[in-house]
Structure formats: C-alpha cells, structure tokens
Amino acid sequence: MIPWAQGAALLVTAAGLVAAPAAYRMVGDARRALAVLLDFLTAAGLVRLSGDLSWNGVLTAAAVIALRHLITFGLTPSRSGSAPGARPWVR
Amino acid sequence: MIMSVELLPESTLSDVIGLMVRLVEFAGALVIFLGAAWAFVQFAKAGLKGRGRVAGFNRIRLSLGRFLVLGLEFQLAGDVLRTAVAPSFTEIGQLAAIAAIRTALNYFLGREIAQERAELARGEAPEGRRPAEGMPT
Numbered sequence: 001m002i003p004w005a006q007g008a009a010l011l012v013t014a015a016g017l018v019a020a021p022a023a024y025r026m027v028g029d030a031r032r033a034l035a036v037l038l039d040f041l042t043a044a045g046l047v048r049l050s051g052d053l054s055w056n057g058v059l060t061a062a063a064v065i066a067l068r069h070l071i072t073f074g075l076t077p078s079r080s081g082s083a084p085g086a087r088p089w090v091r
Numbered sequence: 092m093i094m095s096v097e098l099l100p101e102s103t104l105s106d107v108i109g110l111m112v113r114l115v116e117f118a119g120a121l122v123i124f125l126g127a128a129w130a131f132v133q134f135a136k137a138g139l140k141g142r143g144r145v146a147g148f149n150r151i152r153l154s155l156g157r158f159l160v161l162g163l164e165f166q167l168a169g170d171v172l173r174t175a176v177a178p179s180f181t182e183i184g185q186l187a188a189i190a191a192i193r194t195a196l197n198y199f200l201g202r203e204i205a206q207e208r209a210e211l212a213r214g215e216a217p218e219g220r221r222p223a224e225g226m227p228t
Contacts, residue, residue, distance in 0.1 A: 008124050015131035022138025027148045036134065039155055042196070043127045046159065049189065050120040050166055058188045065196055 126158020
C-alpha cells in the first residue's frame with residue numbers, strides 16, 4: 001500500500017474517533033454520533049482504497065461499507081416508531 | 092526491408108495513463124481527506140459549544156457526504172482511465188470490483204444527501220422520523 005494513503009486513512013479514522021463524541025455532545029443522540037463515526041470510517045476506507053489496488057484492499061473497503069450500511073439499517077427506527085429490528089418486511 | 096514508425100508506443104501510452112490515473116486518484120483521496128478534516132474541525136468546534144445544534148449537525152454531515160461523493164467521482168474517473176490499459180483478467184476483475192463498490196457507494200451517498208437536504212429544507216424532522224424511502228443514513 002502507498003504510505004501516504006495509509007497515513008491519511010489513519011488520520012481520518014482518528015478524526016472520526018474524536019468527531020463522534022463531539023457529535024454526541026452536539027446532539028445528545030448516540031445513533032447520530034455512530035453515524036458520524038461510520039461516515040469517517042467510510043472516508044478512511046475510500047482513501048485507503050485509492051492507494052491499494054489489490055483484492056485485500058477491495059474486500060476490506062467493501063466490508064467496511066457493508067458493515068456501515070448494516071449497522072445504520074439496524075439502528076434506524078421503523079416508520080411506525082417501533083424498536084430497531086421490528087421493521088416490517090412486507091409493505 | 093520493412094520500416095515501421097510508431098507514433099505512440101504502447102509502453103508510452105501505458106505510462107501516461109498510469110500517471111493520469113495516479114493524479115486523478117490522488118485528487119479524489121485529497122478531496123475526501125480535506126472533507127473529513129473540515130468536518131472534523133466543524134464537529135470539534137460545535138461539540139465544544141454544547142448541545143442543541145441539530146440543524147448545524149445535519150449541515151456538517153451533508154457537507155461531509157458531498158465531499159465523499161466528489162472524491163468518489165474522481166476515483167471513478169480513475170477507474171474509467173484504467174480501463175484503457177488493463178492487460179490481465181486479474182486486473183480487470185479488481186477494476187470491476189472496485190468500480191462496483193464505488194458506484195454502489197456513490198448511489199447510496201447520493202440518496203442520503205438528497206434525504207438530508209430534504210430534511211433541512213422542511214426543517215428539522217422529529218426524532219426517529221425517516222423519509223418515505225426508508226433508506227438508512
């Protein structure tokens with residue numbers, strides 16, 4: 001992997017780890033703070049992917065992105081306002 | 092005796108495209124990095140000021156999403172350039188996987204940005220309320 005991409009990705013990850021608590025302090029909502037952290041992790045994955053054109057890099061970035069969507073989907077309340085996971089599958 | 096004159100040798104074309112790909116990908120990574128740095132500064136400043144800044148929070152996330160989409164556009168441009176020179180099936184496979192990931196992410200980020208923009212336009216939505224499409228943010 002290209003060193004600058006690795007360094008930049010690490011910096012973005014660290015920024016996310018600091019920005020998420022700041023976002024929590026800002027809105028007082030853990031779900032939104034987690035979304036901010038996942039935004040930064042996605043950014044880090046994309047930066048890393050630009051410097052690493054290998055199967056390992058591709059799969060890592062895809063795993064981060066898939067995990068991000070899985071977590072946010074699981075934490076998003078359904079329209080009826082019920083608990084996470086109780087989202088109706090048939091609309 | 093046959094004399095052939097190559098105006099643009101394949102190796103030169105490969106080198107030029109490789110350089111362009113690196114430049115475009117670097118530009119994309121730079122845009123994403125700058126967006127993340129900007130969002131970090133904004134979150135840190137707003138976090139120090141305290142609570143009750145939900146509209147500001149949405150605006151910062153929206154801007155971060157725009158930076159991500161812009162950086163992805165650059166990276167997709169790099170992928171398109173790479174298709175000009177892809178000598179092996181392994182490289183073509185990697186290229187297809189990366190392009191698929193970036194295109195899917197670009198699509199989802201675009202939808203999220205549209206939803207956040209709609210929320211901002213009609214004022215802050217009540218807690219837990221999601222847009223009609225129901226896509227996660």
